[in-house]
Amino acid sequence: MNRMPLLIFGVFLTFAAAWLGLVAYPYLTLGRLQPVTDESSGDVSPPPLSGLAVAGQKIYAANGCVSCHSQQVRPAYLTSDIAKKLGPRRTVARDYLRDQPAFTGSLRIGQDLANYGLRAPALSDIHRHLYDAQAVVPGSIMPSYRFLYTMRKISGQPSNEALTGLSGPHAPAPGFEVVPSEDADGLAAYLLSLKRDYALPEAPQEITE
């Protein structure tokens, strides 16, 4: 091939076509989606995150939780995600409006977390799970996030924030207690905020057998 301008033009054009379709188009359409306000109740969907949950989202990003946990529920006509109770409906673009970044994920080495807040146990159980997953769920391969917790000597009254019922090799010795750091509190708040059960015009609840 000797016509260089043609080569460069072709290389430019093939890339530009995909760029317009897959980058510029979502930027101009999905990027401008707004929350939906229910006129009778005044509820905003998706609901805004609390400050603590926003801080927790950063901890979720910093520790690469998305390496193992997706946050996507695919439609019932295509997959069994809804039959597996990952959520009441498929997730759509507007569900990720408050996400920075959007943790859609590509692997399910761990469970999907799109609707973790809907099925989450009590806060203290979440902390116990983050602190030492194997002690809570035998056979779990989730890493221990005990670097988000402080083990300290009990001075006077035990803290009412301290984790209770810890067992296993990382349980505190008598006279010691484990308390969550701000980061751990944020992460737990973020996980509890993961609820995609509000109604959106483009995503009605799906029916499963």
Add this chain to the structure above:
Amino acid sequence: MTASAQPPIPEKVDASLRLPVLIFFGWAACWLVLGTFLCAVAGLKLVWPGFLDGPAFLTYGRIAPAAVNALVYGWASSAGFGIVLWLLARLGRTPLSYAVLPVAAAIFWNLGVFLGVLAILAGYSRSVFLLEFPGFVSAILFVAYLFIAVWGIFLFHRRAPGSVFVSAWYLLAALLWFPWLYFTGNALLVWGHPVSGSAQAPIASWFASGIISLWLAPVALAGAFYLIPQILGRRLVSYNLSLLGFWSFALFAAWTGMAQLIGGPVPAWMVSTGVVASILLFIPVLVTSINLLGSMRGSFGALNWSPSLLFTVAGAGSFLLVYIEGALLALPGVNAVFNFSDVLLGQGALVLFGFVSMSFFGAIYYIVPRLTGQAWPCDCLIRWHFWLFTIAVGVGFLCLTFGGIAQGFALSDPGVEFASSVAFATPFRFMGALCAIALLVGSKCFAGLFFRSVLSIFEPSAKPSAPGVIV
């Protein structure tokens, strides 16, 4: 079409490229060892969560992205830059002038990658696949890249007259696509105020597939298109096949990323384009494989004496396999079951260690003796390197794929608990981790060979061997 006899010019070209290209390859070899080491650690953590447990920087969610980034931006991209510069200079029969700028760019690029990997381990990751580096690091990488690309295009512009060989099409395309891709990805997902979360999924998928298909794959193919005819001293099967393969690859490859989002939060038509493009990509992949491997016909004996050819052919075979698997995984019924499973990990390993790395090894084994003026010091280490990589990639790919199939069925069966999907995948992941250790050993063989070869330049007794014998 092959570059024919070209007496004194090649030596002049090689002398001008010695420093920048060897610096790129040297960094690349170090990143390969570090990247495979992190891969092995991450692989072991998946089956044994207590392994190296405790401090924040050793958690799986930091080690795994650090490994992938070290391999993609450290190993593959650095090696790719060296290959791009050498091939463009060789094909254009133009010596590189002002080598100090690409040398500086090489140092800045790799210092950037170093800072980026440290930042991921320290908890500054953005958690967007292949865009984990903090904004200031990707800015360093982008500027360093511009210097390299400008030099590459400058080399191409000053080429000796004559027709432009197919390798140069791929190299030119990669040099033009990468900055657009990398700038867009960072501008929309990393720098300043990223776009709304709603728009991020399609852009991130487009970016991640682009880094492989629009940056690393064209460089790997350019190397194969140059080396196979050059080593065998014959022509490619057909010029028209090259033309068809190149243009159909350029047309379809950029759209394939959306096939990862089947059922995801994007408009249905986008997913459809991804599915269609992934299946149509079969055309360029088949055409290119016929063109490359068909040139080998009747000459498979050459694999015995040319390690470059051996690695290049292994890379070309992986190329065919990777994109056939990509087309199968894009079928919505197949994707519904195996998306999110270890099948994707197996595919990633095949892309990175099979297709890209094997092709790049082939090119490096060919280029380095021409820069140092000496044959490789030890034939048997090359064999170790080849067989360790081939077996580890092959076995690792099969294990992760079979484990992923079992895991995928478990994940999509409403009657099976989640814990079973982990239990099914674990033995296969263990095998995968062993394969990562084998890759680490193979990488050390390669790095040891490379540095021994480079250091031998400085030995006073060393005599340059005739350029004809080093392949």
